[in-house]
Amino acid sequence: MSKTIFFVIAICWNISLIQAQFGFEFSDSIPVEIGNDQLKFPWSGGINHAQFSTIDYDFDGLNDLFIFDRSGNQIMLFKTIEENGDYTYKYIHNAASLFPEDLRYRVQLIDYNGDDKVDLFTYGIGGIKVYKNTGNLIDGLQWEVVKEVLKSEMPNGSFSNLFVSSVDIPALYDVDGDGDLDILTFNIGGQRIEYHKNTSVENYASTDSLIFKLENECWGKFIESDVSNSIDLNSNFGPCANNGLNIPEVTPRHSGSTVLAINLNNDNYLDLILGDVSHRNITALFNDTLHANPNAVMDSLDINFPSNTTPVDIPIFPANFYLDVNHDSIKDLIVTTNASGSSENKESVWYYKNNGTNEVPNFVFSEKGFLQNQMIENGKGALPVLVDLNNDGLKDLLIGTYFQYLDPADKISKIQCYLNTGTSSEPKFKFITDDWLSLSNSGYALRMHPTFGDLNNNAKQEMILGRADGLLSLYKKTGPGIQDYSLEEITLKDYMGEVIDVGQYASPQLFDITNNGRLDLVIGKKTAGLVYYENIGTKNQYSFKWVTDDLGAIDMGNIYQTDNYSTPHFVRHEDSLHLFVGNQIGNIHYFSNLDQDIIDDNPFVAASKNFANINTGGFSSPFVSQLTDDGRYHLFVGTDLGGLWAFVADKDSEPALKLTKQDTAEKQILVFPNPSKNGIINIKTPALKKLQLKVLNSLGQVIITKELNQPLNKIDLSTYRNGVYTLLFISDSGDFTSKKVIIK
Incomplete structure (x- = not known):
């Protein structure tokens, strides 16, 4: 067996530490009401500046809701539950443990290699880092780095980082319709859209590679102002005059744009929805339908999109996401804020229900504070305090906050x-x-x-x-x-x-x-x-x-x-x-x-x-x-x-924390070899110490339960996928300790 070692974790812990680590478990059992309504996700921790995707994280065939929050690089999961044809969400705590640890600034989940599992695109230094989803139903989510940073071939034949600013969100979309994933992103100067064509199909007749070429330096033939979010359509500035063939001198402007590629009118021509730093609105740009998508020209726009309903007016720096959030198989529009610490943080998720179809969307404003209105939410930096305010013998809850925007x-x-x-x-x-x-x-x-x-x-x-x-x-x-x-x-x-x-x-x-x-x-x-x-x-x-x-x-x-x-x-x-x-x-x-x-x-x-x-x-x-x-x-x-x-x-x-108990025998549990190359683990336990062993996989599922009655015991994990497993040792008194083992 040969696999990558994913983690290295110390295996000998003091029992007081272990009791601390395992003394508490997440619980959403305490109901919380606002008015006559009971909140669905009261203890889910709040939302500030969210980025939305979907993922079937547990491989049950249902897409779950994934949220990455720029504020603290936090991950949230809402599992889709189906019962008799009705769908609801359930908050999954500690979802970050299912994903790579180095995610920051942005996360987009999309299947680039056609295996029906969404992969992960996040910030890499000066651009985009990519993880491939290698998980399955048995082993759960697994991630493999395939690109530390994406490269793109420049017009002069050299290869450079496919630049995406840390504050930007690019569009990941099959622009030319050949089956592989292309990228639309603002150039380093922040005024025009670059089209980076994925040449995987052309080179390998497959979508499973990420090989890019800068195909058009002014995709859409428009320029965004360097001092505002105004748009100059049909521009002839720099490469826009020559169908995107030259790289002009870069003039840095205000940094920050979000790009959503979408067909808004079922004409098979790609349109855009843009959000811009320091602004509250989003702008839709419509293709003129006279030029193929790789050489698109935008000829009209809606600066207060969607103008058929309550338009977006959310301070500041809107980001746009197109996905089904109400389980009707029709993609909706979610608009959030993308300026961490300096934009709306209490009602920062606007939900536009799609009353049309995926081919001809009709976005109608539904609510502010989507999901947030179903949880305790007080802006940024909550400070909980319990105190009996009315002397009825029951402790009430006060929540301070760092600030609301x-x-x-x-x-x-x-x-x-x-x-x-x-x-x-x-x-x-x-x-x-x-x-x-x-x-x-x-x-x-x-x-x-x-x-x-x-x-x-x-x-x-x-x-x-x-x-x-x-x-x-x-x-x-x-x-x-x-x-x-x-x-x-x-x-x-x-x-x-x-x-x-x-x-x-x-x-x-x-x-x-x-x-x-x-x-x-x-x-x-x-x-x-x-x-x-x-x-x-x-x-x-x-x-x-x-x-x-x-x-x-x-x-x-x-x-x-x-x-x-x-x-x-x-x-x-x-x-x-x-x-x-x-x-x-x-x-x-x-x-x-x-x-x-x-x-x-x-x-x-x-x-x-x-x-x-x-x-x-x-x-x-x-x-x-x-x-x-x-x-x-x-x-x-x-x-x-x-x-x-x-x-x-x-x-x-019981009765409570058990933080003071010491059990020196627990310190003597030895697990070896670790890592194990053949999946066989030896466990040496203290003499006269009966323990129950539970082996947990990366999803926290118990895959083996065994009584350890001998000083030396063996467990066989050779039939399980390589990775990190948790060994949980439980004594007769209810004390327990934990060790991590690596199978490689």
Whole structure:
């Protein structure tokens, strides 16, 4: 057996780390309502700047919905479910594990080699990188790099990168109708469309190669303005005058265009839909039908497409996608924003239903916020907090946010409120307001982060609000209502009367760090380090004393992102102190058994720097709480995309996290050889230790279950496809550990 080694993973893990990794599982069981409607995908994490494709990811014959979000390079999957002829979507969590790890800026899924499996086109340095889909029903999705970057033959016979800007989305389309996939993309100057012809069929009588030649340097014979998105049709500028034969001097303009190739009127001549950076509209360009597609000439346009209905008006930089999203076999038009961090991010997916046919589409506006209106969505960078606002014994949900986009010069931060209208065993959240306490009018700028606690022993939850300017404000609870709060101190001060100021982006938590019955104050911030103020007052009167700006010496930055934007969350479990910290990178650092480290002022040693394999793509924010009366913990994680992921302690880890248990025998499990060339794996287990083994494939499916009763055991994976498999070892006590093996 000879295959590529896909991953190299350490195989000996500390059991406390393993318990952390497997202590929680994703759960969408808690219902969320807006008005009288229950959201279909409340815990799917939000959407900012999405790119849409379809893929049959599980090879069941049904196309599923694939979304790549430029904001944090996040991947989402919605599986198509068919029941008695009715079709629905189901959100699939952690879909990123099914795709290559280096996807960034853009992802387009399209079958280039005619095997009825969509392949993957993404950003390569200065152009396009291509992965071939080699998966199947048994082994699941598999990807093979076929081109690190596409090349194209220039008119002078040399080969260069087939240039596509990192902010552009090209059209991948069979322009000349010969069966292989051609590319239409704006030139490096950004004013005209280049047609790169795929010569696979001509050279090899097959579509399975990606060999390109720059065939036309002014495809469509139009020029886009270098200062706006206006179009000059039938242009004679540069190569446009000579049917695309010369390369003029490049004049760089504003960078950013999206191209959708589509036949809009069933005349067999290719039309275009363009989106442009800094603009809100999309423009349709229509072929004159006098020239064959390889030498197309656009002779008319619709600058407010589609003008027969509500035209696109979405700030800013629209991107267009043509696919069936309502399961009627007719392709619809989806329009999204493509300017990461600087365009609409709350209702950024516009859905135009195709009331015509695939041959003669008739796009009719259907809704803003497609999919987003079925999930918790608060713009960019969600910050979840659970607190009982109305003293009914049930914890309600507040969600802060980094910002919601308003226009190019204006962003706003709000806190959403969801009231828990369920029970102590079955929580249910109901949307109350998008702007709790009207804090968007407070002048606090962006990223408001609240924390709650009884600071004066009056059985009421005061609120300390972290602000973008690094300051904190104190609010007093004034009544039983969920919005009965009034500003007590505009700037919180310490016991000496000094203003508490952490620089930028304060993310506070009130928590009894020292376990003395008084709530201390820990504050995350933009730069590295957690700021710690000990409460030296009494239960009836808080008094915060600065201790350190670097509690635990925690730094979660890297060489690319030196800032932290830390969001700390302490939990006391079984009388032991634990800490979860979110950060700008998007993962969660977990620290266990910290009481002695607090006393001795020791650096905290992370039990995991990638807790539960959670990665939000940026600005993660964890909140752990016992939401129900069964003793199990719930973990809510705010994502960069403005929504939440929800996790619950695995039922096998009752009563809750089990983060403190140690089992030194588990460390002694040995797996060898690894990698294995013949598929035979030896497993050495501790003496007198009975374990159950489950072997999981790349889809997470259990393919082997076996009792390990001997000190030395063997498993045979030689009949399975080469790749990475997970070995899950479960003890009689319910503890488990995991190891990865590679078959090559």
